[in-house]
Amino acid sequence: MPIDPARAVAAAPRTVPLAWDHKDVLLYHLGVGAGTPATDPGELRYTLESRLHVLPSFATVAGGGMALAGGLTAPGIDVDLAAVLHGGQSVTVHRPLPVRATDATQTSRVAAVYDKGKAAVIVLRADVADPDGPLWTCVSQIFVKGEGGFGGERGPSGGQERTATPTTPPDVTADRPLREDQALLYRLSGDWNPLHADPDFARRAGFDKPILHGLCSYGIALKAVVDTVLDGDVARVRAYSTRFAGVVYPGETLRVRMWRDTPGPGRIQLTATAVEREDAPVLTDTVVEYA
Template identity: 70%
Template structure:
């Protein structure tokens, strides 16, 4: 079996230094659509957008934690851990959780420590949970949990893992916004570190079972958090405590996302769908916890 669950779980954590600077932050923000505000239809110099793009006003959206250090600890690195030997064409990002311990600095150097925290047997697939804990000289910064979905690698009789689903509230959303995805969005976003050819190479996408390259799930993840921060958290990135989602469906460049948000219980529950495909699910089981 290409995945040896016992070996993967017993492997020693891997640690390495990561660094980032304001240009990395700015590139990431541009990769998730900063510089355009569809709600205002204003210019890229709108003050609400300059806080993501202009160095003198820059603050860091917490989802940047998924790419800081050129995205080295994450989905692709998880496939290089002991006990894991799988075909990249069978891999999808199944879900993501980021817990923020304190606001992310615009530039920094930190130590990222990664390990396989769980391996689940979903029958026709396996799910690896890649946990990365990041700390600098002042202490913990963030913890990333990436769920890596590997088709065709289940069925060995292992633990199935959590399967609870978070149903959207029955009432009308507190806010609904739409976010258009540029045709070149995936090509720009991949410059932040995720060079999986699934998001750029049409031939590779066909081998993986898609008509054309798809948008990175973490790009949709960032677009969604930015929408929540901008509309319900007053643009204050420091209020975000954690952000969890399950990738329920793909997004193609050129489509439009519909983002529905409900306040409640110290958090915002979110549902994201693809407008162009009759509101096909994109992100589900999504919660932004905040102060």
């Protein structure tokens, strides 16, 4: 069997060096839709090195996205990329992300492997620190079709806990049009899965055409929250979690609906949907915790 859950979970954590600079941050911000309008002071916080603040979701790609790459090649893990989908993601921020780092380290491990019957969910945890202490913790849920049925623990639905969507109208709604080349731009930050660029590969994976990276939608939605609810202050974000409920295609419009302080202070709940396909779900069970 391509996945050996016991071996994967028992494997020693991997520690690798991470480095990035302002060019990596700028490229990531452009990949999640920053820079329109190009001279807007709010956008220049993401696109001009002299004013640069780092969106916390950059944690998912810092150093080239080594957490996911390392997790899918961990001992006991051998899967076909065409069977892989990102099921969920969380980032916990321990302090504001620096614009550059030359001596950060990432320690990652397979925290769990859940048996969903027809699929497996691999849970990856990555902790990043620099000489000044912890920076962030990422937890990723990777859905692998055809790899379940090994008799393991089923785990939470979708790989993570569920959150009921508020029944009241959203406090804020933001539409974010996606460029036709959004996935081609975003993949330059390190996710080279051909599912997001190669039409033949996408069809083999069951899609009509290449889909946008789930983590790109994740970054776009967080930027919408920061820009509209958190007064443009990226440092207020403490944690951000989501479940990837469906796909969005480059060229479509991502609609982000936000509810403030649900169920308590310092918490924003949101959903993201694909407008052109009757608001098909893209992100659900999504929460931003803030200061």
